[in-house]
Amino acid sequence: MTTETLTAPSNAVAARRRRTFGSDVSASGEPAQWALGGALALGIVLIAGFLLLVFWNGVATFFPKPIVALTLTDGSTIAGPIRRSEEFRVPPNELASLPPPVQALIRDDGGMAERQLIQIGNFDLYNEDFRWVPSYLVAGASRPRDLVLMERLEWGPFVGRVKQVVEDGRPLADGDPLPTGLDAVHRKARDRWQQIRRIERGDIGVVNHDIDGIRLEVRRLELRHGPDHERVVAARRAAEPELARLRTQYDTLAAEARRLRQEDARTTITLADTGGREKSMRLSEITRFVPANDLSLLGALGVYFDRWGEFLADEPREANTEGGVMPAIFGTFVMTLMMVLVVAPFGVLTALYLREYARQGRIVAIVRISVNNLAGVPSIVYGVFGVGFFAYLVGGSIDQWFYAERLPSPTFGTGGILWASLTLALLTVPVVIVATEEALSAVPRSVREGSLACGASKWQTIKYIVLPRALPGIMTGLILAMARGAGEVAPLMLVGVVKLAPELPMDGFFPFIHLERSFMHLGFHIYDVGFQSRNSEAGKPMVFVTTMLLIGLIFVMNLAAIVIRNRLKRKFVGAQF
Amino acid sequence: MNAPTFGPTSYHPTKGERTSLEIKDFNLWYGAAQALFDVAMDVQVGMVTALIGPSGCGKSTLLRSMNRMNDLIDNLRINGAIRLEGDDIYGPAIDVIGLRKRMGMVFQKPNPFPMSIAENVVYPLRVDGVTDRALLEQTVERSLKAAALWDEVKGRLKENALGLSGGQQQRLCIARAVAGDPEVLLMDEPCSALDPIATAKIEELIDELRGNYTIIIVTHNMQQAARVSQNTAFMYLGRLIEYGDTKRMFTNPIEARTQDYITGRFG
Ligand SMILES: Nc1ncnc2c1ncn2[C@@H]1O[C@H](COP(=O)(O)OP(=O)(O)O)[C@@H](O)[C@H]1O
Ligand SMILES: [Mg+2]
Numbered sequence: 001m002t003t004e005t006l007t008a009p010s011n012a013v014a015a016r017r018r019r020t021f022g023s024d025v026s027a028s029g030e031p032a033q034w035a036l037g038g039a040l041a042l043g044i045v046l047i048a049g050f051l052l053l054v055f056w057n058g059v060a061t062f063f064p065k066p067i068v069a070l071t072l073t074d075g076s077t078i079a080g081p082i083r084r085s086e087e088f089r090v091p092p093n094e095l096a097s098l099p100p101p102v103q104a105l106i107r108d109d110g111g112m113a114e115r116q117l118i119q120i121g122n123f124d125l126y127n128e129d130f131r132w133v134p135s136y137l138v139a140g141a142s143r144p145r146d147l148v149l150m151e152r153l154e155w156g157p158f159v160g161r162v163k164q165v166v167e168d169g170r171p172l173a174d175g176d177p178l179p180t181g182l183d184a185v186h187r188k189a190r191d192r193w194q195q196i197r198r199i200e201r202g203d204i205g206v207v208n209h210d211i212d213g214i215r216l217e218v219r220r221l222e223l224r225h226g227p228d229h230e231r232v233v234a235a236r237r238a239a240e241p242e243l244a245r246l247r248t249q250y251d252t253l254a255a256e257a258r259r260l261r262q263e264d265a266r267t268t269i270t271l272a273d274t275g276g277r278e279k280s281m282r283l284s285e286i287t288r289f290v291p292a293n294d295l296s297l298l299g300a301l302g303v304y305f306d307r308w309g310e311f312l313a314d315e316p317r318e319a320n321t322e323g324g325v326m327p328a329i330f331g332t333f334v335m336t337l338m339m340v341l342v343v344a345p346f347g348v349l350t351a352l353y354l355r356e357y358a359r360q361g362r363i364v365a366i367v368r369i370s371v372n373n374l375a376g377v378p379s380i381v382y383g384v385f386g387v388g389f390f391a392y393l394v395g396g397s398i399d400q401w402f403y404a405e406r407l408p409s410p411t412f413g414t415g416g417i418l419w420a421s422l423t424l425a426l427l428t429v430p431v432v433i434v435a436t437e438e439a440l441s442a443v444p445r446s447v448r449e450g451s452l453a454c455g456a457s458k459w460q461t462i463k464y465i466v467l468p469r470a471l472p473g474i475m476t477g478l479i480l481a482m483a484r485g486a487g488e489v490a491p492l493m494l495v496g497v498v499k500l501a502p503e504l505p506m507d508g509f510f511p512f513i514h515l516e517r518s519f520m521h522l523g524f525h526i527y528d529v530g531f532q533s534r535n536s537e538a539g540k541p542m543v544f545v546t547t548m549l550l551i552g553l554i555f556v557m558n559l560a561a562i563v564i565r566n567r568l569k570r571k572f573v574g575a576q577f
Numbered sequence: 578m579n580a581p582t583f584g585p586t587s588y589h590p591t592k593g594e595r596t597s598l599e600i601k602d603f604n605l606w607y608g609a610a611q612a613l614f615d616v617a618m619d620v621q622v623g624m625v626t627a628l629i630g631p632s633g634c635g636k637s638t639l640l641r642s643m644n645r646m647n648d649l650i651d652n653l654r655i656n657g658a659i660r661l662e663g664d665d666i667y668g669p670a671i672d673v674i675g676l677r678k679r680m681g682m683v684f685q686k687p688n689p690f691p692m693s694i695a696e697n698v699v700y701p702l703r704v705d706g707v708t709d710r711a712l713l714e715q716t717v718e719r720s721l722k723a724a725a726l727w728d729e730v731k732g733r734l735k736e737n738a739l740g741l742s743g744g745q746q747q748r749l750c751i752a753r754a755v756a757g758d759p760e761v762l763l764m765d766e767p768c769s770a771l772d773p774i775a776t777a778k779i780e781e782l783i784d785e786l787r788g789n790y791t792i793i794i795v796t797h798n799m800q801q802a803a804r805v806s807q808n809t810a811f812m813y814l815g816r817l818i819e820y821g822d823t824k825r826m827f828t829n830p831i832e833a834r835t836q837d838y839i840t841g842r843f844g
Contacts, residue, residue, distance in 0.1 A: 451690065453682035464700070
């Protein structure tokens with residue numbers, strides 16, 4: 001009995017002890033820790049996987065792939081690089097048409113078979129760029145050395161053999177796999193083509209621009225004085241000789257271009273595909289010969305970097321699926337930079353007023369909440385606002401006042417890079433305001449008081465002490481804003497981004513920077529190439545490359561901003577003690 | 578014996594040449610809470626006046642009322658008057674920025690600005706728009722010498738002030754406070770964040786600055802008050818209890834509460 005009464009409490013003590021010091025998992029917080037860590041790890045894996053996918057595809061795209069020639073069971077041949085392969089379920093009617101042993105094999109595999117996507121090219125001959133070839137239709141495969149992939153200005157690539165190259169009426173001697181001396185002849189043809197383009201787009205463009213300028217000048221006078229005013233008549237008469245001179249110049253240039261084109265037409269190439277069909281064209285229409293099966297590693301790398309060069313520095317061709325993205329890089333960069341230049345002073349001044357000058361009361365609290373909520377408004381809404389307010393209202397008024405002579409075609413009264421930058425600035429300004437306010441409130445009261453006690457005014461204190469101290473924080477806000485702005489696409493589609501911009505927003509014509517122009521953007525480019533083009537399969541690699549480029553561009557811009565910020569940080573917040 | 582001129586306190590400071598700061602029936606409220614009650618004292622020119630008293634008794638509040646640092650606080654209300662050489666600090670005609678230029682202030686925690694040592698020192702001149710290089714350089718040297726910091730930093734005036742040690746930072750703040758050549762130096766527990774060696778240096782410095790400046794120093798440390806000041810004011814619960822010659826107050830205080838405080842019975 002006594003033992004029982006003694007043991008009972010000691011049991012209770014033991015139990016209590018076990019509960020308090022034992023391994024009660026939920027009390028120690030370990031599961032929560034694991035869950036949080038797991039969530040973090042999952043997030044990191046997802047992001048890393050995404051980046052890896054984009055980069056792997058992006059980096060590999062321009063590397064020349066071997067050209068495979070396939071002989072099919074029906075005796076025909078097709079050739080081209082293999083894009084990818086996959087398992088597929090053979091449709092029943094097709095299965096029925098196959099020879100019984102093949103049917104049995106497929107049945108053994110549960111109705112599945114393998115197929116490969118071949119980039120057969122030669123769209124002008126067959127009306128398709130790609131073809132799926134099931135493995136059971138393939139009788140034989142080889143990689144003939146003389147098969148060449150030729151990138152062309154039109155119709156996409158051609159896969160086949162070079163039959164003959166004729167320079168100025170004289171055929172080149174055969175070579176292996178390409179005719180001897182083709183390189184030099186090709187380069188000459190391409191140079192000539194570049195020259196034609198320079199004349200037609202550059203020199204003739206300048207003449208057109210000048211003629212247009214004169215016409216607009218007269219029109220401006222007409223609008224001011226009426227069409228029959230003496231000054232208008234005088235201006236018209238005064239413009240005559242200049243116009244005549246420009247027209248002569250135009251004719252000379254056009255004649256030169258025509259002569260070059262005729263010359264260009266005399267250097268031709270005849271190609272034959274594996275099926276034996278032939279096709280002749282001007283040599284200058286081919287941008288690049290890739291004898292993929294006959295390339296050393298060095299040669300392959302040469303093609304690889306040459307393609308990169310074209311991609312980064314050239315204008316797009318073929319509905320953006322070929323050529324380069326230079327205008328889009330440029331547009332993205334300029335637009336983002338302009339956005340930052342607008343959003344930085346606007347956001348910082350707003351935050352300064354809210355935090356340092358406004359009386360902290362209900363109104364300021366409401367403003368603050370509104371600003372925070374602005375960050376949550378869907379971006380397309382900003383696009384609608386941008387096109388309605390900036391383009392139509394503000395831009396329309398600007399056109400009425402300053403560009404009346406160009407109406408009805410709008411100058412500022414439509415989407416353009418300026419309106420796009422302003423719209424994005426509006427979209428990102430909450431981020432900057434919030435970050436700046438936070439940075440300002442983090443400046444210790446003691447240094448502010450120190451400054452005031454020295455006889456500095458409030459503005460001097462802000463200028464000399466508070467702003468420099470807050471600058472790193474403000475920069476962080478700008479970096480966030482930049483990252484968001486550079487990646488935004490939806491609102492831009494309404495306020496100035498186009499699929500193909502005829503001109504860059506910067507060029508050699510006065511005033512050199514043309515803020516009213518529409519522009520190209522990498523984000524929109526991705527959407528357009530990947531999902532809007534005639535041939536989404538051809539655009540697919542470009543999607544990855546362009547995505548990689550966009551990520552890279554944002555990364556570089558952020559890196560630059562971060563470097564600047566850290567410099568400032570070191571300068572203004574040195575080590576304590 | 579000096580009879581109290583006003584207020585209900587025991588009042589017999591050692592008189593200097595004249596009165597620098599004259600505080601008259603000064604009351605102060607933070608919102609509804611009154612922090613100062615009918616404070617009245619004459620701060621003597623060229624002397625060091627110590628403000629002592631337990632935590633929260635209103636020493637900082639009184640000090641910050643003298644250069645209107647309290648203006649930054651919302652819902653602050655005062656009545657009574659403080660005069661600097663006869664100018665009413667809270668009068669309608671006063672220019673607060675000009676007033677602050679006549680008074681240097683040193684804070685409890687060193688608060689150097691995130692800029693170079695030299696820029697820190699000449700900050701009061703910079704905000705005055707002084708650009709004369711010779712004058713700026715001369716001010717840097719004079720002020721740093723006055724703050725007994727010159728020998729330690731003369732080789733690295735262009736370096737960031739935040740790289741200095743705590744004691745050096747505080748002396749830099751003193752240099753900054755005297756750079757604008759003020760009449761009065763206000764110091765709010767300038768040594769509380771410093772080690773004993775740095776504290777000794779600052780005390781020595783205060784002793785040297787005496788005469789050129791009228792110094793008012795808030796301190797928690799009774800020995801410090803005894804060492805550096807000529808007059809001491811004892812505050813308690815927002816009231817000035819006793820104001821008098823330091824030596825006499827520490828040996829022979831009149832008020833019982835002063836006696837209790839300096840003998841360590843509370844505080
Ligand atoms: N900014 C303020 N707002 C409201 N009350 C304050 C403020 N500053 C000080 N007080 C109050 O005023 C009283 C005096 O404070 P203070 O002058 O700092 O005392 P001391 O410096 O003597 O320790 C304290 O009760 C304190 O709580
Ligand atoms: Mg205090």
